[in-house]
Amino acid sequence: MDAPTPFDAAVARVLEGLESGDVISYGDVAAEAGYPGAARAVGTFLKRHEGYPWWRVVNAAGRLVPGHEIEQAERLRVEGVVVADGRVRATPEG
DNA sequence: TATCTGACGATAG
DNA sequence: CCTATCGCCAGAT
Numbered sequence: 001m002d003a004p005t006p007f008d009a010a011v012a013r014v015l016e017g018l019e020s021g022d023v024i025s026y027g028d029v030a031a032e033a034g035y036p037g038a039a040r041a042v043g044t045f046l047k048r049h050e051g052y053p054w055w056r057v058v059n060a061a062g063r064l065v066p067g068h069e070i071e072q073a074e075r076l077r078v079e080g081v082v083v084a085d086g087r088v089r090a091t092p093e094g
Numbered sequence: 095t096a097t098c099t100g101a102c103g104a105t106a107g
Numbered sequence: 108c109c110t111a112t113c114g115c116c117a118g119a120t
Contacts, residue, residue, distance in 0.1 A: 040102045
């Protein structure tokens with residue numbers, strides 16, 4: 001049986017802890033999981049594993065997942081997250 | 095074991 | 108605001 005690595009378990013635990021309307025970056029997930037700097041690995045995890053709130057994860061720039069911008073934007077809007085131009089409204093604009 | 099890839103991050107221009 | 112480059116980690120071949 002493929003034994004889950006501590007990394008996978010830690011990342012999964014952080015993702016499972018996310019709630020509706022919550023948004024976090026790959027770097028934050030990695031840091032919360034105890035693997036600072038493993039932001040890329042988090043993306044790989046979400047791509048390889050299903051059943052996790054991937055739409056609640058965005059990059060440090062607030063950019064949505066490439067190839068899933070529409071799907072992610074829709075899900076985020078449903079949860080009350082404001083999205084515009086394919087990115088989360090983390091910073092006010094004029 | 096070596097090398098390349100990718101749902102990333104930060105800095106430089 | 109954008110693209111380009113380097114550094115980071117785990118997975119795939």
